[in-house]
Amino acid sequence: MPRARWVTIGRDFHEVRAACFTFLPFNRPGFRPSPARDGTMHLILFIVFAGCCLAGAINLLVQSHPINSALSLIVVMTSLAVLYLLLGAEFLAAAQIIVYAGAIMVLFTFVVMLLNAGREEHTLGSRAASAVGFPAVVAILAVIATVILKAQGLGEASLSDPITTTDELSKVLFRDLLLPFELTSVLILIAILGAVALARHGDGERPAAK
Amino acid sequence: MTIFHFFLWSLLKTAVITVVLLMAVAYTVLLERKLVGRIQNRWGPSRVGPFGLLQPLVDGAKSFLKEDIIPTGVYKPLYLLAPILSLGCALISIAVVPFGEPDVGPAGVHLFEISDVNVGLLVILGVTSIGVYGIALAGWSSNNKYSLLGSLRSSAQLISYELALGLSLVGVVLRTGSLNLRVIVEHQAVHGLFSWNIFGGFQFVAFFIYLTAAYAETNRSPFDLPEAESELTGGYHTEYSSMKFAMFFMSEYANMITVGCVATLLFLGGWTSPFGDTIDRPANLFVHALLPIFWFVAKVFCFLFLYVWVRGTLPRFRYDQLMSFGWKYLMPLAILNIIATSLWLAYYPPAQ
Amino acid sequence: MIPLSWYLLLSAALFSLGVIGFLIKRNLITVFMSIELMLNGVNLSFVTFAHQWHTVKGQIFVFFVMMVAAAEAAVGLAIIIAVFRARATLAVDRIDLMKL
Numbered sequence: 001m002p003r004a005r006w007v008t009i010g011r012d013f014h015e016v017r018a019a020c021f022t023f024l025p026f027n028r029p030g031f032r033p034s035p036a037r038d039g040t041m042h043l044i045l046f047i048v049f050a051g052c053c054l055a056g057a058i059n060l061l062v063q064s065h066p067i068n069s070a071l072s073l074i075v076v077m078t079s080l081a082v083l084y085l086l087l088g089a090e091f092l093a094a095a096q097i098i099v100y101a102g103a104i105m106v107l108f109t110f111v112v113m114l115l116n117a118g119r120e121e122h123t124l125g126s127r128a129a130s131a132v133g134f135p136a137v138v139a140i141l142a143v144i145a146t147v148i149l150k151a152q153g154l155g156e157a158s159l160s161d162p163i164t165t166t167d168e169l170s171k172v173l174f175r176d177l178l179l180p181f182e183l184t185s186v187l188i189l190i191a192i193l194g195a196v197a198l199a200r201h202g203d204g205e206r207p208a209a210k
Numbered sequence: 211m212t213i214f215h216f217f218l219w220s221l222l223k224t225a226v227i228t229v230v231l232l233m234a235v236a237y238t239v240l241l242e243r244k245l246v247g248r249i250q251n252r253w254g255p256s257r258v259g260p261f262g263l264l265q266p267l268v269d270g271a272k273s274f275l276k277e278d279i280i281p282t283g284v285y286k287p288l289y290l291l292a293p294i295l296s297l298g299c300a301l302i303s304i305a306v307v308p309f310g311e312p313d314v315g316p317a318g319v320h321l322f323e324i325s326d327v328n329v330g331l332l333v334i335l336g337v338t339s340i341g342v343y344g345i346a347l348a349g350w351s352s353n354n355k356y357s358l359l360g361s362l363r364s365s366a367q368l369i370s371y372e373l374a375l376g377l378s379l380v381g382v383v384l385r386t387g388s389l390n391l392r393v394i395v396e397h398q399a400v401h402g403l404f405s406w407n408i409f410g411g412f413q414f415v416a417f418f419i420y421l422t423a424a425y426a427e428t429n430r431s432p433f434d435l436p437e438a439e440s441e442l443t444g445g446y447h448t449e450y451s452s453m454k455f456a457m458f459f460m461s462e463y464a465n466m467i468t469v470g471c472v473a474t475l476l477f478l479g480g481w482t483s484p485f486g487d488t489i490d491r492p493a494n495l496f497v498h499a500l501l502p503i504f505w506f507v508a509k510v511f512c513f514l515f516l517y518v519w520v521r522g523t524l525p526r527f528r529y530d531q532l533m534s535f536g537w538k539y540l541m542p543l544a545i546l547n548i549i550a551t552s553l554w555l556a557y558y559p560p561a562q
Numbered sequence: 563m564i565p566l567s568w569y570l571l572l573s574a575a576l577f578s579l580g581v582i583g584f585l586i587k588r589n590l591i592t593v594f595m596s597i598e599l600m601l602n603g604v605n606l607s608f609v610t611f612a613h614q615w616h617t618v619k620g621q622i623f624v625f626f627v628m629m630v631a632a633a634e635a636a637v638g639l640a641i642i643i644a645v646f647r648a649r650a651t652l653a654v655d656r657i658d659l660m661k662l
Contacts, residue, residue, distance in 0.1 A: 039563045041213065046564050050572050057579040057599060066591045067288070067350075073595050074343070076576070080602055087569070087613045089621050094332035096605075099628050102339025104598070104635045106346065106369060110362070111639045112591055113350040117652045125655045126588045133585035141578040148570045155614050156563045164618055166329065166389060172618045173625070184629045191633030198640035 042159050045086060052079040064119045066112045070105060077101040088163045219319050224305070227324060231304055235463045236266035242463075242518045249522035273459075276452035283353035284449065292351065293450065293457035296344030300464035303337045306330040307471045308392045310481050310502040322481075322503065323392070330391040331383065334472055335376050338427065342368045344461065349446035360445030363529055364429060364436035370536040371426035371433075377544035378419040381551040382476045385411050385560075395480030403486065406479035412554070416547050417477045419540055421516075424469040426536065428462060431521035435529050470513035474506060478513075481506040569610040576603030590642055590652045594635075601631050 056076035060069045081096040148154075173181055240262060244254030255262035280289070307330075308323035315321030327333055342365050349361020383389055385407065386397045398406050407413045426433040436445040447458045474480055481502030483489070491498055527535065576599060583596030605624045612620025642652070649657055 042564055046568070050568075053572060054575060054579075057576055060592070060595060060599065061579060061583050061587070066589050066595075067285075069592050069595055071288075073599060076599065077602060080606060083569070083572075083606060084609050086564075087609050089609050089612070089624075090327075090329050091332070092609065092621050092624055094329045094336055095625065095628065097336035098332065098339050099632060100598075100602070102336060102342070103369065104632055106339075106342055106365070107635055107639055108591065108595060108598075109343065109346055110365070111642060113346065113358070113362070115591075115643070115646050115652060117589060117591055123588060123653075123655050126586055130586045133582055137578045137582045137585070140581070141574060144574040144578075145571060148567050148574065151567070154566045154570075156565050157569070157610075157613055158563050161613070163328070164612075164621060168618050169621060173622050177619075177622055180626060184626055188629060188633050191636050195636040195640040198637070199643050 038159050042086065042157075045082070049079040049082045049086075052076075053083070066117045067109070070108050070112055073108075074101050074105050077105065086159070087157055088161050090163055091166045091169055092164075219316075220324065223321070223324050227304060228301065231301060231464065231467065232460070234467055235460050236270060238463045238467060238514055239269065239459075240266050241514060242521070245515070245518045246522045249519070270456070273452055273456035278453065279451045281353065281449050285351040285353070288347045288351035289449075290454075292344050292348035293454045293461070294344075295347070296341060296461040297457045297464070299337050299341035299344065300461040300468065303334045303468040304471070306333050306391060307468070307475065308395065308480070309506050310499065312392065314499045321499075326390070326392060329389045331379060331389045331394075331472075331476075334468070335372070335379075338375075338465075339369075339372060341461075341465070342372075344458075345446050348450070348458070352446070352449040354449055357446050357448050360436045360448070364446055367426055367429070367433065367436065367529075367532060367536070370533060371423045371540070374419060374536060374540040374544050375423040375427055377541065377548060378416045378423060379472075379476060380544075380548050381413050381416040382407050382411065384548070384551050384555060385413070391475050391480075395475055395482065398479040399482045400486075403479075403484040405486075406477065406482075406484075408477040411477075413477060413547075413551070415543070416551075417473070419544050419547065420473060420477070423536075423540060424473065425517070425520065426532070428465045428469060430462070430466065430517060432524040432526045433532055435526055435532065466514060466517055467510065470510040470517070471506075473513055474509040478509045480509075566610050566614055570607055573603045573607040573610065576600075576606065579603075588654050590645070590654055590657065593654060594638055594642065598631060598635065601627060 053076050056072040056079065059072040060076070063069050063072065077096060077100045081093040081101070084090075084093040084096060240255065243265070244256075244262060247254030255265040258264045258268050280286070305324040306327050308320075308326070310322030312320050312322075312326075320326060345361050345368065346365045349357040349359075349364070352358070382394065386394045388394065388397075394407075398411070404410045408417045425431070429436060447455055450458060483501070483505050491501060580596045580598075580600030580603060583599060584593055587593050587596060605627055608620045608624045608627070612618065612624075645657060646652060651657065
C-alpha cells in the first residue's frame with residue numbers, strides 16, 4: 001500500500017535528527033543483544049518464572065482455603081505464559097492469559113466466592129491418601145525424569161530462535177485442522193448448554209439444606 | 211545497543227509515561243466534574259486554581275490524608291491486594307500503546323512507545339481480563355453482603371462485555387492483517403481522514419459496538435449500576451477508604467484512558483493527522499516529532515469527552531437489561547460485523 | 563541457551579504436583595484445580611516439543627487443550643454447584659454416597 005508523503009520523513013529532518021543525537025553515547029544502529037548476554041538473560045528469565053510456577057503449584061497444595069489455591073493457580077498460569085513466550089509461542093502466551101487466567105480462573109473464583117467454601121479439614125481419608133499418594137507420585141516423577149534425562153536429540157531453546165507468528169498458526173489451524181476447529185466450537189456450544197441446564201433450579205429439585 | 215542501554219531507555223520511558231498517565235488520570239477527573247457540571251447547568255470545581263485547575267492536586271492530598279479504616283472481619287491479604295491489582299492492570303496496558311512515530315530518537319530506540327509487541331492488541335485484552343480479579347476479590351474480601359453482590363454483578367458485567375469488546379476489534383484486525391498496534395495505525399496512514407478505520411475501513415458499526423462495550427467494561431454510565439450509590443451503597447468499594455479507594459477510583463479513570471487509546475489506535479487513526487497529505491509538516495525537529503503526539507492526545511481527549519457526555523446525559527440500565535443487552539444484542543451484532551467484514555474482504559481483496 | 567529437557571522436567575513436575583493435589587486435597591474445587599494444573603503441565607510439554615521439531619501443530623494442540631479445558635471447567639463447576647445444592651458441603655469425604 002502506498003505510504004503517504006508526510007509519513008516518510010524528509011531528508012532535512014533526518015539530517016537534523018542525526019546531528020542532534022550523535023553526541024549521545026548509545027547511538028549504535030540496530031538492537032541485537034550479543035549472544036553471551038542473550039544466554040544469561042534467558043537463563044535468568046527461565047529460572048525466575050519456572051520458580052514462580054513451582055512455588056505457585058506447591059502453594060496450591062499447601063494452602064487450606066480454596067481461594068488461596070485459586071490465586072496460586074493464577075500465578076502458575078501467568079508464569080507459564082511467560083515460559084511460552086520464551087519458547088517463541090507469542091499468540092499462545094496471550095491466549096493463555098486471556099482464556100486460562102482471565103476466564104477459566106475467574107469462573108473458579110466465582111464458584112469459590114459464591115459457595116463460600118471454607119477451610120479444609122484433615123480427615124482419615126486424607127491421611128491415608130497422603131501416605132499412599134506421595135510415594136506413588138514421586139515414583140512416577142522419577143520414572144518420567146529418567147526418561148527425559150536419558151533422551152537423545154533434545155535441542156536447546158534460545159532467545160534468537162524464530163517466533164511463531166499468528167499468521168503461521170492460523171494458516172495451519174484454518175486449513176489443515178479445520179475439522180477439529182469446528183468440532184471444538186460445537187463442543188463449547190454443548191458445554192454452554194450443559195452448564196446452563198445443570199446450574200438451573202430444576203422443577204423437582206429440593207432446595208439446599210442450609 | 212546493549213542490554214544495559216535498552217533497560218536504561220525502557221526505564222526512562224516507563225517513568226515518563228507513567229507520570230504523564232497519572233497526571234492524565236487526575237485531570238480526567240477534573241474534566242469529568244467540570245463537564246458534568248456544565249451539562250447540569252452549573253460550574254464545576256472552579257475555586258481552587260484558575261478554572262479549578264489545581265483541584266486534582268487538592269483531591270489527591272485529601273485522599274491521602276483521610277483516615278485509613280480497615281474493618282475487622284475482612285480477609286486481609288485479598289483486601290489489600292485487590293486495589294493494587296486493579297490499579298496495576300489499569301496502568302500496565304499503556305506499555306504496548308504507541309503514541310507517535312517510530313523512527314524519532316536515538317538509533318534503535320522507539321521513543322514513543324515502551325514496547326513493540328507483535329500481539330499488542332491481545333496483551334491489552336489479556337490485561338483487561340486480569341483486571342476483573344481486582345473487583346471480584348475486593349467485594350468478596352470485604353465481609354459485606356452488599357459488597358459481595360455488587361462485585362459479583364460488576365464482574366459478571368465485565369466478563370460479558372469483554373466478549374463484545376474483543377469481537378468488535380476482530381473486524382479491524384481482519385482488515386489490517388496484523389495484531390501489532392503500530393502496523394494497524396500505519397495501515398490507516400494512507401489518505402488522512404478517509405482511510406481511518408471508522409470511515410474508509412467501514413468499521414463504524416464495530417466502533418459503536420466497541421464504544422458501548424467500553425462503557426460497560428469501565429463500569430461507567432449508563433452501565434454503572436454496581437457502583438451507583440442509591441443501589442448498592444457503593445458496591446465493591448464500600449469498605450475501602452482513603453488511599454485504597456483512591457486507587458480504585460484512579461483505576462477506573464486509567465481504564466477509561468486505556469480504552470480511549472485503543473479506540474484511537476484502531477478506529478481513529480492513532481497519531482496520523484486527519485489532513486493527511488494535503489498539509490506539509492514543518493521540518494523543525496521538535497514540531498515534527500511532537501505533532502503526531504498532539505493528534506493522538508486530541509483524539510483521546512475527544513473520546514473522553516464523549517464518555518463524560520454520555521455519563522451526564524443517559525439514565526442507567528437495570529442489571530437484567532444490561533446483561534441481556536450484552537449477550538443478546540451486542541455479541542450477535544459484533545459477530546455479524548465480523549461476517550460482513552470477512553465477506554467484503556473475500557469479494558474485494560485488498561490490493562497487496 | 564536453555565536445554566529443552568529443563569522445560570520437560572518442569573512440565574513433569576507440574577503434572578506430578580497436580581496428581582498429588584488430586585489425591586490429597588479434600589475440597590472438591592481444589593481437586594478440580596489440580597486437574598487444571600495437570601493440563602497446564604501437559605500444555606508446556608506440547609509447546610516444548612513444538613519448538614523442538616519446528617512445527618506449529620504442537621501449539622495448535624495446546625489451543626485445543628485450552629478449549630477443552632474451558633468447556634470442562636464450565637460443565638464441572640456447574641456440576642459442583644448442583645452437588646453443593648444437594649449436599650450443602652464441598653468436602654470430598656462426605657460426598658461419597660450416591661444416595662443421601
